Every structure is written in C-alpha cells, then in structure tokens.
Amino acid sequence: MIEAAKVPGRGCRLPVIVKAPYAGASWKEIFVDGSQRIDDSLCDAGGVLFRGFTLENANALHDLVTAFGAPLLSYDFASTPRSHVGNQIYTSTEYPASQSIPLHNEQSYTRDWPMRIWFHCVTPAQSGGDTPIADSRAIYREIPAKVRDRFIDKQLMYVRNYGNGLDLPWQAVFNTDRKDDVETYCRAHQIAWDWKPDGSLRTRQTAQAVAEHPLTGDPLWFNQAHLFHVSSLQPSVRQALLDAVDESDIPRNVYHADGTSIDEGDLDAIRSVIARHTISFAWQRDDVLMLDNMLTAHGRTPFKGNRKVLVAMACPYSEHTRAQ
Numbered sequence: 001m002i003e004a005a006k007v008p009g010r011g012c013r014l015p016v017i018v019k020a021p022y023a024g025a026s027w028k029e030i031f032v033d034g035s036q037r038i039d040d041s042l043c044d045a046g047g048v049l050f051r052g053f054t055l056e057n058a059n060a061l062h063d064l065v066t067a068f069g070a071p072l073l074s075y076d077f078a079s080t081p082r083s084h085v086g087n088q089i090y091t092s093t094e095y096p097a098s099q100s101i102p103l104h105n106e107q108s109y110t111r112d113w114p115m116r117i118w119f120h121c122v123t124p125a126q127s128g129g130d131t132p133i134a135d136s137r138a139i140y141r142e143i144p145a146k147v148r149d150r151f152i153d154k155q156l157m158y159v160r161n162y163g164n165g166l167d168l169p170w171q172a173v174f175n176t177d178r179k180d181d182v183e184t185y186c187r188a189h190q191i192a193w194d195w196k197p198d199g200s201l202r203t204r205q206t207a208q209a210v211a212e213h214p215l216t217g218d219p220l221w222f223n224q225a226h227l228f229h230v231s232s233l234q235p236s237v238r239q240a241l242l243d244a245v246d247e248s249d250i251p252r253n254v255y256h257a258d259g260t261s262i263d264e265g266d267l268d269a270i271r272s273v274i275a276r277h278t279i280s281f282a283w284q285r286d287d288v289l290m291l292d293n294m295l296t297a298h299g300r301t302p303f304k305g306n307r308k309v310l311v312a313m314a315c316p317y318s319e320h321t322r323a324q
Contacts, residue, residue, distance in 0.1 A: 014135055014279060014296065015289065016041040020052030027053045027064050027288070035068055038290075042116075043215060046295035047133055049281070050288040061120040061310055062087040064288065070314040073114050077107070077189070078173050079160075079252070085310065092119065092131075092309040093300065102227045103134050103274050103299035106313065109158045109224040109254075111207050112189060114313035117293045121283040126305025131289060134277040134297045140210060140221040142273045147266045148221075151209035155257035156225055159248070162201045166241075167251030170201040202249075206257045208319060213294050220294055226271050228254040231264045283309070 018038065021029055030038065030050060042048050055061065065072055072088035080093040080101075093101055107113040119131055140148070162170040171177045174185055179195065186193045192204045211222035230238055230253050241250055256262060280301065291298060293313075 014045050014133060015047030015049045015281075015291075016045045017049045017051055020054075023052070024054050025052065027055055027060060028067075029053065030064075031067065039068075042290060042292050043295075046135055046137075046292050048290045050290070051284060053286060053288070055120065055286050055288070058085070059087060061089055061118065061288070061312055065116075065118055065312045065314055068116075068314070070116065073313040073316055074175070075313070076175065077110055077112075077185070078168060079107075079109060081168060081172075082311070088312060090311045092311050095300075097125075097129075097303050097307070100302055101300040102232065102271075103132060103278060103297040104224050104227050105136060105220075105222055105297050106293050108211075108222045109207060109228060110189070110205065111319040113317055113319075114293055115315035115317045116313065117291050117298070118312040118314075119287075119289040119291075119298075120310040120312075121285060121287040121289075121308075122310060123306055123308040124283040124285055125303035125307035127303060128301050129303030129307040129309075130280045130282060130301045131309070132278045132280040132299050132301060133289075133291065134274055134279065136220040136222060136295055136297055137218045138277050139273055139297070140219050142276070143221060144269055147269055148210070150263075150266065151223070151225070154209075154260070155206055156209055156223055156262075157204055157206050157255045157257045157259065158224075158228055158252070159255065160203050160252050161249050162203075162251075164198075164200055166245075211294060211319065213292075214317065216295070218295070221270075222294060225254045225262060226267050226274070228252045229262060229264075229267055231267055 018030060027050065030053065038048055062072060074088055075082060075090055082090040082094060084090055095101060106117050162168060162173060170182060174182045176182065182201065183193065186203065190205065194202045196202060207223065209223045211220050213220060226232060230250060233241065254262065
C-alpha cells in the first residue's frame with residue numbers, strides 16, 4: 001500500500017509511505033506493485049518510507065538496495081565517523097547522542113555524491129533520534145534571492161585539516177595509509193592538497209552551491225556551507241578552537257571559491273529556511289527510508305538510549321564529469 005504522508009499545516013507530501021500489506025511481510029513484498037512505481041514516487045516526493053516490513057537478517061538492507069538495480073557504494077572522502085559493518089553497509093554518523101546533526105545532502109561538500117541513500121532503523125532510540133528531512137527544491141526557492149545569487153556567483157571552497165585529535169585522520173577519510181593514494185584520489189577529483197611539516201594533510205575543493213537534478217531538471221540548494229562553516233559551532237567551542245589553532249588549521253571551514261569569507265548573516269538566513277522546511281517522524285523498528293539524495297536533505301536529532309541506524313548509498317553521480 002502506497003500513500004503520502006502529510007505534515008499538518010504544510011501540505012507536504014514527503015515522504016511517501018509504503019506500508020506492509022500484512023503483519024510480518026517480507027521486504028520482498030515491496031516489489032509486488034513493481035519497483036517502477038516506487039521509483040516514480042521517489043522522483044516526485046524525494047523520499048519513500050517502507051514501514052511494517054520484516055528485514056530477516058543482517059544482509060537484508062544490502063539485498064533490498066541491490067534489488068532496485070544499483071550496486072552499493074563505499075563511503076569515500078568521509079567527513080564524519082562511521083563503522084563499516086560489511087557489504088558496503090555503514091553505521092549512521094557516530095556523533096555523541098546529545099548532539100544534533102544539521103540537515104544536509106550527503107557529500108554535497110564535494111563534486112561527487114550518491115544519488116540515493118538508505119537508512120534502516122534496526123533499533124529505535126528510547127526517545128529522540130529522528131532523521132529529519134527537508135525538500136531541497138523548496139529550500140532553493142525560499143533562500144532570499146540576493147543570498148542565492150551571491151552563492152551561485154561566488155561558489156564555495158571547502159577547507160579541511162585532518163587528524164591532530166581534532167577530526168578524522170586522513171587515513172580514515174581516504175581509506176589508505178599511503179600518501180601516493182591520497183594524491184591520486186585528489187588529482188582525480190579536483191581537490192588541492194598540502195602535506196604540512198608535521199605530516200598532517202590539508203585539502204581545498206571548490207564545489208557547487210546549487211545543482212540541477214539530472215532527471216527532474218529541478219534547481220536545488222545543494223551544499224554544506226551552513227554545516228562546515230565555523231559559525232555552526234557553539235560560540236564557546238568556536239572560541240576554544242580558534243584559541244588553540246589558527247583559522248587555517250581548524251578541522252573544517254568553508255569560504256567562497258575566491259577565498260573570501262562568507263557573510264554569517266547569509267548563513268543564518270539559510271539555516272532559518274532549512275528549519276522552516278524540516279519534517280520529522282519517529283522511527284519504528286525495521287523502518288527503511290529511501291531518499292533521493294539530491295532532492296532531499298537529512299539530519300539527526302539528539303537521543304536517549306540505544307539507537308542503531310544503518311546506512312547504504314547507491315547510484316554515483318559526478319558533477320565535474322557532467323560539466324565537461
């Protein structure tokens with residue numbers, strides 16, 4: 001059974017909900033109506049929630065994703081800590097339970113990203129721990145025109161410093177302990193790099209502020225400036241970090257592509273728009289949320305108790321290849 005969820009007062013139809021036809025139905029029942037109908041719903045709404053189905057074992061998410069016809073992707077050029085549980089299935093971001101994760105489109109800080117991302121709720125939290133979502137099309141339309149035009153014109157440059165106890169080590173981000181491998185990856189993905197005197201790594205990459213969906217043609221707000229910028233930190237944390245290291249050495253920050261600072265008022269306006277379009281629902285055990293990663297942003301709310309959500313990604317897309 002396929003139906004649209006509606007958020008009171010918003011008339012929003014994200015996500016579409018696919019309910020199990022009977023208690024204990026296998027995830028394979030999803031395909032009774034045909035995967036094309038689900039694909040169409042995903043392209044229209046941006047997200048599909050499968051609810052009430054049974055995922056029989058640890059490999060079920062892998063089998064479900066690949067049943068839609070796309071191999072799973074590895075989590076390369078990571079920005080957050082995750083654990084690989086096997087078969088290209090990962091834990092969701094392993095941040096402390098007390099922290100929120102702002103809404104974002106997966107790997108929109110790069111020029112290469114997965115078109116689809118899946119979340120499987122193995123164990124719901126005792127309280128909280130939602131995966132809020134938002135429509136990237138609606139966010140694009142509501143960003144003030146002068147802010148949007150400034151971001152489109154000036155683009156973005158993400159600066160990352162790895163390791164030193166402040167962020168992920170470069171070995172974990174690039175899945176290698178060989179500097180030659182890192183340089184090969186950076187060269188192929190148009191990422192500038194510097195090896196600092198202490199052996200640590202800094203990278204800089206210019207990326208898009210907005211993107212066009214390759215299937216729908218919709219313009220989308222598609223970046224992580226509001227998340228990477230130092231202003232996303234609590235004021236006390238921000239000050240302590242800047243007291244400890246130079247701004248050029250903080251774990252992550254973002255500028256306009258010409259190296260100029262981003263107006264923090266612009267970022268506040270963007271965060272306000274994202275907040276207005278955020279939709280939340282409480283996880284149920286064995287829920288699977290399938291998102292078009294370009295059409296829909298996602299995040300995480302703080303939680304209490306045990307929580308286990310697994311993540312899979314599929315359908316690679318490359319903006320720099322498309323632009324050639």
